[in-house]
Amino acid sequence: MEKEDWLESLDKDNREKADNLIIAFEKLGHPNPLYGTFMEMTDKNSAELARFRFLYGLKRSLNSDFDDPEKYVNDLIKHGYPDTKEVIKKMVDADISVNEIISVVKSFFWDGMYWTVQQIGDPDFDNLDRDKNIRFPKWSLQEVDEKGKLTGRGVYNLNDDMSWVKK
Numbered sequence: 001m002e003k004e005d006w007l008e009s010l011d012k013d014n015r016e017k018a019d020n021l022i023i024a025f026e027k028l029g030h031p032n033p034l035y036g037t038f039m040e041m042t043d044k045n046s047a048e049l050a051r052f053r054f055l056y057g058l059k060r061s062l063n064s065d066f067d068d069p070e071k072y073v074n075d076l077i078k079h080g081y082p083d084t085k086e087v088i089k090k091m092v093d094a095d096i097s098v099n100e101i102i103s104v105v106k107s108f109f110w111d112g113m114y115w116t117v118q119q120i121g122d123p124d125f126d127n128l129d130r131d132k133n134i135r136f137p138k139w140s141l142q143e144v145d146e147k148g149k150l151t152g153r154g155v156y157n158l159n160d161d162m163s164w165v166k167k
Helices: 003-009 012-028 033-042 048-064 069-079 082-093 098-121 158-166
Strands: 142-144 150-154
Touching: 003 033, 012 033, 012 048, 033 048, 048 098, 048 158, 069 082, 069 098, 082 098, 098 158
Parallel strands: none
Antiparallel strands: 142 150
């Protein structure tokens, strides 16, 4: 069944829920709000809205910090880590444009986010379980409801949309 047909087949209550989810996914900038809604309502093990909210937060932090590039670079020089201050100052002194500096900084931010998300999504990513003599704990990112209670649904496949975060 096509997602459009699925949407039309819903009863009144579920259609209202779907319409509200479509609005929520649109607000988050989901590339396909109907698909997000379909996954949220039909995959009982996966929390698509929570997953995309997490990714939206990454995208927002990657972009909102750089609204005023000149201020950001000046703040790095004044308040950054000692090694960072020196390097950024050298870049400014070498007439590298603020936008070029921001481009480099954003690339490092995104790279850090990417590898963090990779680690969150795959507890075996660190290869520590190769040592059979030590049992390491694992983790899973889980959805909670508005009251903070676990819903039992996991937040999976974060890396699938990391390219969207970078845009």
